[in-house]
Amino acid sequence: MAQKIRVTVWNEFRHERENEKVKAIYPEGIHEAIASHLRKEPDFEVRTATLDEPEHGLSQSVVDQTDVLFWWGHGHHQAVSDEVVNRLQKAVLEGMGLVALHSAHYSKIFKRLMGTTCALKWREAGDNERIWVVEPGHPIAEGLPEAIELEEEEMYGERFDIPEPDTLVFISWFKGGEVFRSGCCYHRGKGKIFYFRPGHETHPTYHNPDIARVLVNSARWAARVNGPKITWDRVEPLESLG
């Protein structure tokens, strides 16, 4: 228990450099806004990585030292190399946690792990969003109110084309008439995946203290577990089948 949880926060980091509105909200980048909350936890060790670094900042060595990977991507999913996606899929199946944020529903790594299109409905119209907690005993709900209120967010609506979550923690309500499964937990291989919906780049969502709480909780939930080493080979019977 004394070991730290090693978190890597990944971000495309292009909107913030190209769009003045986004830059004004996240001057250091969305990854730094997310990392700033995680760094407050004494048991976390946090680093960041971005698309335009070599290997997108996700060399084998960085991945090997990551217990939970946060992923924020939006406009440049195709720019992520398949080599890195293969590396990440392997890492998740071997135990690395993945927290996929907002438009990461369309990232290569999330779609690869889900096996579905991950398509959804959407609208950029500043809908009011209420994120209702539907599983209040789940560790990701620790310290939250009954519903997280966001003044303005991009709308994502059902049908969200994902496998039914192992556990559904949040459902969002949008003023314009839609609902969305906003907090979805999955086991895949030895890894755990949490999809968390909010976080459009033109809204200050990652400055919200309840959202910060979810990020911290989800890192702790998704962190690597030192489970059994699995052997996949041909195996001998317990005793002669004679």
Add this chain to the structure above:
Amino acid sequence: MAQKIRVTVWNEFRHERENEKVKAIYPEGIHEAIASHLRKEPDFEVRTATLDEPEHGLSQSVVDQTDVLFWWGHGHHQAVSDEVVNRLQKAVLEGMGLVALHSAHYSKIFKRLMGTTCALKWREAGDNERIWVVEPGHPIAEGLPEAIELEEEEMYGERFDIPEPDTLVFISWFKGGEVFRSGCCYHRGKGKIFYFRPGHETHPTYHNPDIARVLVNSARWAARVNGPKITWDRVEPLESLG
């Protein structure tokens, strides 16, 4: 496949006799409105039962001849005898389907089978309700649009204190700001349970053709399956454990 699905529709049938507004909407009772849709299916055999009949119309013989039981109750859950509730629980665990409608969330039989309080938020204010399909390949979604629109309904809101459904088919949106898991599938024993949210007595919900379609689909889904006969006794080993 040639055998008919034997459906029993149970209703308190008091509101419709005591309240003029309800009577105007359901002059023959809610059970007859529900049964009228089910009777159109050539493979269904439909009867009804109500609270004020002897044994609430649910004698052992009726229960034994029921493959799916629909349940609409609201104001008089405590008037249902424990003897009948015990009989129904046993029947469900032995394979009878149960479709629990609207305020049946607080019925003795539903709470008994769930093991939880089944509490929820509510508001009688004629909210507009949209029931979104979130599992479009499920047989209960057959023939439906993406969302069922109800002009006015009572609101039920999360947190709904139920076990996580085995499959979640519908999520409701309410104009006033709430969401609700509106279509919940469960296996319990050899029986199947479907909870379906809408159906407040002062709204003409059971005259809506999409709602009618859900009722028919859910009866077919919940119908008794002729699965293995289970033995619970002490058993002999396959061979000597020598």
Add this chain to the structure above:
Amino acid sequence: MAQKIRVTVWNEFRHERENEKVKAIYPEGIHEAIASHLRKEPDFEVRTATLDEPEHGLSQSVVDQTDVLFWWGHGHHQAVSDEVVNRLQKAVLEGMGLVALHSAHYSKIFKRLMGTTCALKWREAGDNERIWVVEPGHPIAEGLPEAIELEEEEMYGERFDIPEPDTLVFISWFKGGEVFRSGCCYHRGKGKIFYFRPGHETHPTYHNPDIARVLVNSARWAARVNGPKITWDRVEPLESLG
């Protein structure tokens, strides 16, 4: 309900031509053994397809006319073209059922839809297998005994690296000391997937009447449902967000 369920049974069909032992058990091929059971159902329309046909017998037109696809593959998963795999994945997500048999756990299409390695332990030693029903009210358990007994089968053992099934219907016991989740149900997109473990080519498993019953039941369970047509576009709000 009058429409037939259109089933396509796919098989590598190489073992049966190359190996005398397999040929002796399945002289017409494993696909014909499977198809022979399905053809007895008056509501099924059955065709077959094999690896060495053009497009592996799975042209777009065949796939478009398939409600459930059975898949038996073992030694030649890599010989299946990615173009056909893409076509099948799209078809499943749009509603085609998939029944993946035995070593199809390592087929391209199954791994693609699961997102995991689908690895497992194995042993070819003629273990006695008992396939226990753990969800006896599930339609795939219709007409079965408590456990299906197979004299000799290849062993598959846990950890089976799959997403937790939406519903687990069977667990296998093997004499040599292993267990396996043998009957796994999934929703993916609008399609349904059933993985069913037994069926090694050197054992007469597909001639067993209980196994035949599972094949028939699973086709009926996985068959295409005419659910809502989903739109994925940007959507307008219900009314002005004012």
Add this chain to the structure above:
Amino acid sequence: MAQKIRVTVWNEFRHERENEKVKAIYPEGIHEAIASHLRKEPDFEVRTATLDEPEHGLSQSVVDQTDVLFWWGHGHHQAVSDEVVNRLQKAVLEGMGLVALHSAHYSKIFKRLMGTTCALKWREAGDNERIWVVEPGHPIAEGLPEAIELEEEEMYGERFDIPEPDTLVFISWFKGGEVFRSGCCYHRGKGKIFYFRPGHETHPTYHNPDIARVLVNSARWAARVNGPKITWDRVEPLESLG
């Protein structure tokens, strides 16, 4: 995070006083064997309670100060008062964890929370048991081998009449031919429940270090989460429904 996890270990504590064989294995009682492992964890605070104490050692005050309750009962389920069972059910639904051990499958509190018969097959014949990990990334699998080996145990076999677990962590293999879902996780209300199969009183199972590890892991997993306070009343809409 600085707060300790308050664990109460409950045991019937009759076999150990009445049966010499059991007394020889568990001279201080099964509860003390279990508690001895939990007391090694610096973040746990452990007490015990037994059937023959006033209120079975489970006064309202004890329950209020319990974050996780372990339950071992076998021959005297009916001796537990309904008043205490009601108190425990309420406590679990409000957030207390419950770890139900072995024959606790038939305890009043477990059956109440499940809603099913919780029946199973059994045999006291010293079968060899192998408890396979099927979800190796789950926190309850931390530090375990691929399978826990027990030389001799009572056999429990499927069909186990429980709701499908939210997460299935272990499946047992028994030499005599049976399988069993041995590690079952549930959310109920704000509480979490873990059912763990082994632990017959005539075998030294609770002295096994892998079993001890599961007990510690499950206490940590099931511990109370400080989730949202839920209101169940009539609620006002977000704004006028006008």
